[in-house]
Amino acid sequence: MLEFGNEIKCELLGKFIIENEYDIVTVRQTIRQFAKDAGMGIVDQTRITTAVSELFRNMYNYAGGGEVLIERGEVENHNALIVTCIDKGPGIENLELAMSDGFTSGMGMGYGLPGAKRLVDRFEILSKVNEGTSVRIMKWK
Amino acid sequence: MSESINITNIKDRIDRIEDILASVAAGDMEARIQTETEDDFSGIEAAIDLLINDLTEELRQREKVQKELESKLEKIQEQQKTILQQQEDLLELSSPVSKVWDNILILPVIGTLDSQRTQVMMENLLQKIVETGCTISILDITGVPTVDTQVANHLLKTVTAARLLGAECIISGISPAIAQTIVHLGIDLSTIRTKATLQDAMIFAMKQNKRDDEIRALKNIVIPNEHAD
Numbered sequence: 001m002l003e004f005g006n007e008i009k010c011e012l013l014g015k016f017i018i019e020n021e022y023d024i025v026t027v028r029q030t031i032r033q034f035a036k037d038a039g040m041g042i043v044d045q046t047r048i049t050t051a052v053s054e055l056f057r058n059m060y061n062y063a064g065g066g067e068v069l070i071e072r073g074e075v076e077n078h079n080a081l082i083v084t085c086i087d088k089g090p091g092i093e094n095l096e097l098a099m100s101d102g103f104t105s106g107m108g109m110g111y112g113l114p115g116a117k118r119l120v121d122r123f124e125i126l127s128k129v130n131e132g133t134s135v136r137i138m139k140w141k
Numbered sequence: 142m143s144e145s146i147n148i149t150n151i152k153d154r155i156d157r158i159e160d161i162l163a164s165v166a167a168g169d170m171e172a173r174i175q176t177e178t179e180d181d182f183s184g185i186e187a188a189i190d191l192l193i194n195d196l197t198e199e200l201r202q203r204e205k206v207q208k209e210l211e212s213k214l215e216k217i218q219e220q221q222k223t224i225l226q227q228q229e230d231l232l233e234l235s236s237p238v239s240k241v242w243d244n245i246l247i248l249p250v251i252g253t254l255d256s257q258r259t260q261v262m263m264e265n266l267l268q269k270i271v272e273t274g275c276t277i278s279i280l281d282i283t284g285v286p287t288v289d290t291q292v293a294n295h296l297l298k299t300v301t302a303a304r305l306l307g308a309e310c311i312i313s314g315i316s317p318a319i320a321q322t323i324v325h326l327g328i329d330l331s332t333i334r335t336k337a338t339l340q341d342a343m344i345f346a347m348k349q350n351k352r353d354d355e356i357r358a359l360k361n362i363v364i365p366n367e368h369a370d
Contacts, residue, residue: 046319114327
């Protein structure tokens, strides 16, 4: 399992498992609620919800599911909502290619990862072939 | 100063205490010593009775709490069942396609578009287009809270398939927040005709209808003239 360093002080808000399409919807709704609670407007709520939706779908489609951590932490003097997606899937061979617009290894449009990156304030990705992929995104007001 | 201890029938009374304690231990919470004798030992007997009273009360309380918990658990399990049932119902909710005007179909999409639902939705729409011969269909996504690349992809595919059948699709009900999100995602929906509200889409569709009628009317005038020549 690939994990990010713990340099940010965060408070855990929830831990979820993505196993099916229904989980994608419920966890996505939970995150929308957390965003709302954090005082984000409708545009920011929609952005983070859509970004996590892309990540969850990737986990579900390519890795058969994974784990989601939702945290709140202080990042660059912002009160950030932090979502970490961890899967033990096949991993991404060429991260640079995966992060470029229009590239897809499956049936998608190829805008999932780069699109999610544009929707949030900070985007981090770790991946190792045959080990898995971890993505951490942060969004603040 | 010497103290004398005044106890009568000590042997029988100790036996009785043992009997009572044994019955209580066996579950008879009604058993009490209830001695009638008044002497130095009767205090101990009364104390034992009091202890049994307390114990009975405690047990009663515990049973009550346990029953409450059980009934609560039952309720929760029932609710869980209802929730599961509703989830299934929601997933099975197919999207209805209705003809609202001459030549105009409306497909209101509410909730989440997963791959299964989109498939049903697309099939319904295409089927209805063929059945009714309508050439304009409005897909209203006011009730879709999240449009990610997969949903956008499904919408694009549906519109393309409808176009292959000769029907123009209009997507309405894209909220400002979703519009911004789609732009950031980088999805190009410029090949699709979109309107902000269902009303706008309806007005557009009716104007389109009128134009088609005019063209048809023109044809009707032109064709007899051709024959006359």
